[in-house]
Amino acid sequence: MECVFGLVGDGFALIVADTSAVNSILVHKSNEDKVMVLDSHKLLGASGEGGDRVQFTEYIQKNVHLYQFRNGIPLTTAAAANFTRGELATALRKNPYFVNILLAGYDKDIGPSLYFIDYIATLHKIDKGAFGYGSYFCLSMMDRHYHQGMTVEEAVDLADKCIMEIRSRLVVAPPNFVIKIVDKDGAREYAWRESIKDAGVAATA
């Protein structure tokens, strides 16, 4: 089951997501990147129905870029979050997207922020949040160990603790995770946590 979680630290925000693409009992691939880099200083971690996840997050990414092209300045994190919520809310009673989103961003004057956007378009600004079955373990872990103003090392340590919990306690635990960070220097991949590497293609005779 898909797990996405995130937290805000001192001058940065972290999003961690599992990297399994699953269809019923079959694992298609174990290195699917579910945390999209929305623009230079924004991350969008999404979990939910496969097609909806990719289509909706790409739609948001393209519109965020369009705003920047048209207006010459990028959207703030709050604006991007409200835009995303608006799209989900409009679609909710017509053709709903089953995607849960954690949107992290860094703004020069405001600092790091993290937004929780439910699949039914509930928007809330949070310091720590999680989606999926993993949330049952991550939220408790973060409630215990999280504090305001964590350093990157402390935050990644907490993320590792959450990943350990998921791996040991969730029956269909995803094996691999990706950690992405956004701070004043931008949004980028921080690390992978792999316990199963995808097998290479076998050589043909």
Add this chain to the structure above:
Amino acid sequence: MSIFEYNGSAVVAMVGKNCFAIASDRRLGVNLQTIATDFQRIYKIHDKLYIGLSGLATDAQTLYQRLVFRHKLYQLREERDMRPETFASLVSAILYEKRFGPYFCQPVIAGLGDDNKPFICTMDCIGAKELAKDFVVSGTASESLYGACESMFKPDLEPDELFEVVSQALLASVDRDCLSGWGGHVLIVTPTEVLERTLKGRMD
């Protein structure tokens, strides 16, 4: 669980002597899991008019955005703020527009009218207005709130006493409801000032 109980909420408004109180809990949940403990349910329309929206959080946010839009247009056209009675009729009309696909919210509206006379009302999700002279409640903890308010309310309370009564009624009621709580948010509005306070209750 019904859709009204998806996020969990408790909102109450009470009338005092030339003032009113509007209070809500602070929990945002998804079924039985708590997502946040600082969720805002009471929104300001203008200095003397507040609306508390219980029920489904996404519809509360959408409805609030639509109402702010309508009120801003009203302000541009009429060059004044909306009276609470007018606003209540507006909310009722907007909710009934969606009669066969409603917003899953139960609003509580509280305001000071033209002569600073307190006005409170509530409505169901399709806009059936209920005016009251003493208190109105809504949310998952509404039954407890009815009992607590009925026993604690007295007419013509001063702002300080009203704050005590509303806080005790809210905290006592949400303690009996697993879907609402995690503190409270109370606003006391008088003709001259607005007192906003956060309550710490049982954090569970």
